[in-house]
Amino acid sequence: MELTCQECGYIDEALEFGYICKIGILPTGADELRQCPRCGAKVFLVMAEKLEEEEEQMRELSRQLAVIPGNAPEFMLREARGIIRKLNGINMRWNIAALDDFIGERQRELGLGLRRN
Ligand SMILES: [Zn+2]
Incomplete structure (x- = not known):
């Protein structure tokens, strides 16, 4: 921003x-x-503006992540990793459990070994 x-x-x-x-x-x-x-x-x-912008960004990134297929080629998986990193960063402020679940699910489906804990 x-x-x-x-x-x-x-x-x-x-x-x-x-x-x-x-x-x-x-x-x-x-x-x-x-x-x-x-x-x-x-x-x-003004945080409200920043958050509004982030919310929009979060939606867009989630959309992008959602359409990456399970058998995606390497370049798409690289992109997926980048998206996941950004989403995780944003969600540190938002703490949306559903988004965490979505990210975790996509990581498993795409075989990206970024699981926390
Ligand atoms: Zn100045």
């Missing part, structure tokens, strides 16, 4: 903006205050 500095107009990935602190406590997670790497101005990262 990209952030824009209101002071100088600098645009970059949110991660490039230095983390200052969290603000407020919302059910969806707290908003964050970050700092513009160029001018040092304080920039808000």
Whole structure:
């Protein structure tokens, strides 16, 4: 997700903006205050927007993962691994049990040895 500095107009990935602190406590997670790497101005990262974007990304990745066949060629399996890695990363924030199950199921079907525990 990209952030824009209101002071100088600098645009970059949110991660490039230095983390200052969290603000407020919302059910969806707290908003964050970050700092513009160029001018040092304080920039808000609104979690609701970030989560909305992630939710969309999660749906799209799940769709992509769902259509990879069990006998997929190596290049598709590589893609599947990448998708699973991204989904796992996102789900660390969401903790959706059904998504965990779906990922685990697909890993077994595709023979990808990434099982946790
Ligand atoms: Zn700036």
